[in-house]
Structure formats: structure tokens, C-alpha cells
Amino acid sequence: MNFPVYNRGLVYHKVSEQFEWGLTTTTPKQFKAQMQKLKQLGFSFSTIRDHDPGQQEVLVTFDDGYASIKRYAAPALAEVGGVGTVFAITDYVGQKNSWDYFPEHKQVQHMSWRDLRELHDQGWEIGSHGRSHRRMINMDLADIRSELVTSKKQIEDQIGQEVVTFCPPFNAWNSDLLHLIEEAGYWRIAISYPLTGLPSWSGEFVPRLGVYLHDMLPLFLAKIMVNPLAPVAVLQQQLINLAGDGKIVENWLNPTGK
Ligand SMILES: [Zn+2]
Numbered sequence: 481m482n483f484p485v486y487n488r489g490l491v492y493h494k495v496s497e498q499f500e501w502g503l504t505t506t507t508p509k510q511f512k513a514q515m516q517k518l519k520q521l522g523f524s525f526s527t528i529r530d531h532d533p534g535q536q537e538v539l540v541t542f543d544d545g546y547a548s549i550k551r552y553a554a555p556a557l558a559e560v561g562g563v564g565t566v567f568a569i570t571d572y573v574g575q576k577n578s579w580d581y582f583p584e585h586k587q588v589q590h591m592s593w594r595d596l597r598e599l600h601d602q603g604w605e606i607g608s609h610g611r612s613h614r615r616m617i618n619m620d621l622a623d624i625r626s627e628l629v630t631s632k633k634q635i636e637d638q639i640g641q642e643v644v645t646f647c648p649p650f651n652a653w654n655s656d657l658l659h660l661i662e663e664a665g666y667w668r669i670a671i672s673y674p675l676t677g678l679p680s681w682s683g684e685f686v687p688r689l690g691v692y693l694h695d696m697l698p699l700f701l702a703k704i705m706v707n708p709l710a711p712v713a714v715l716q717q718q719l720i721n722l723a724g725d726g727k728i729v730e731n732w733l734n735p736t737g738k
Pocket residue numbers: 543544609613649650
């Protein structure tokens with residue numbers, strides 16, 4: 481079965497049982513069901529680096545590099561024969577996320593270098609999310625360069641492979657930053673799905689849609705199969721087609737067919 485694919489890039493943050501108000505967590509059960517459903521529909525799962533545009537591939541990506549990704553997401557992806565891309569914050573590898581706004585007792589552990597190396601050995605791509613998870617467009621030039629160049633080198637030293645994909649923290653980027661990203665030796669940037677079109681750049685944009693705690697399976701599938709840039713009327717029609725066409729909603733509501 482061939483479904484229309486409008487968006488291949490998905491972005492997750494935490495895959496964990498631990499509830500949080502930020503809603504950037506997906507439960508391990510939800511994540512596994514999402515991957516299994518995509519596999520069932522004929523999709524495979526590639527890193528950004530090894531993506532073949534001719535294939536029906538989904539690019540599952542993880543910002544921030546939390547330990548829960550190695551623990552829950554990697555095994556679930558392995559079960560469907562897939563790999564993903566993780567964007568590490570290099571100053572916080574092996575540390576808690578004290579860069580975030582949560583109080584200390586709610587802080588979450590990032591993967592260690594060893595974890596990241598193991599994922600890389602399993603075929604995952606390790607990209608850079610900078611050093612400190614700050615909004616880079618407000619920084620001075622020396623700090624931006626340090627975020628870009630130092631983080632790249634740190635990851636490369638640890639995994640023994642060139643790092644070519646950068647993901648700007650908070651999706652904060654502009655033309656000046658694109659220029660500096662390129663200058664630092666990256667040629668891809670992973671961003672949120674742009675609503676206003678993209679500037680010209682010699683590198684490659686990897687647009688992604690976020691997956692959140694409240695995303696039930698039909699909404700999750702719509703992220704891939706519905707054109708996120710379409711006007712609302714077209715979007716509605718696409719959702720209706722999607723629901724009817726693949727019987728996706730029906731299957732989801734009544735998986736045993738009774
Ligand atoms: Zn982030």
C-alpha cells in the first residue's frame with residue numbers, strides 16, 4: 481500500500497513513563513505503537529545521513545539526547561528494523577538537563593558518551609544540538625562559533641565519524657546562523673516544519689514535525705500523510721481521506737476487527 485508522504489521528519493524529545501507538563505514526552509508504549517503502525521503501513525526508518533529519497537522512509541529524530549531514548553526508543557526502533565538520529569547537547573552529555581526550566585528534582589538525565597557511541601555503532605546518526613542549549617541567534621559571534629565548532633569536534637572525537645547535521649536549540653535560526661553553520665562544516669540543518677517557506681542556502685533543510693503526548697495514532701499518522709502547508713479546507717479533506725482510505729482510524733479504534 482502506498483500512502484502520500486508530505487513530511488518524513490518526526491521529532492521526539494523524551495520517550496518515558498515519567499509525566500511532565502511540558503508534554504514533550506511520549507510514553508514507551510505510544511512510541512512503540514507508532515513505529516509498529518508505520519512499519520505495518522510499509523514505511524522504513526532511516527537516519528538523516530543515510531536517507532534515500534526514493535524509499536518510503538521516515539526520519540525519526542530525537543532532540544537533546546535523553547537517556548530514555550537509548551532505553552526505550554532504540555529497542556522499539558530496532559524491533560521494526562529501524563534507526564534514528566539523535567541531537568546531543570555536548571556540555572550536558574552524561575548530565576541532567578539543568579539547562580531546562582524544571583526544578584532540580586524534575587531534571588532528566590542525558591545519555592552518556594558511551595550510550596551515544598553504542599547508538600552510533602548500531603547505525604544511528606549523532607548530530608549536534610550545540611554545547612549549551614541556548615538560543616544561538618542572540619549570542620555573540622565567538623560564542624556561536626564555539627557552540628557549532630566545539631560541539632562538532634567533541635562528537636566526532638567520541639564516535640569517530642564526521643558530524644554534518646546541526647539542530648539549532650529552540651528552533652531559533654536565521655540567515656546569519658545558516659551561514660555560520662555552513663562555515664563550521666555542517667551541511668544539513670534539522671528544523672521544525674517551516675510555515676513561511678525557506679531562505680536559499682547551499683545546505684539541506686530537514687523539516688520535522690513534533691510528536692507529543694496527546695498525539696493519538698490518527699493524528700500521529702496525519703503528521704506524515706497530510707500536507708502541513710495546505711490551507712485548512714484542504715487539510716480537512718486530507719484528514720477525511722486518510723481516515724476513510726486506509727481504514728486507519730477504524731483499525732486503531734478496533735484493532736481486533738470485532
Ligand atoms: Zn532541544
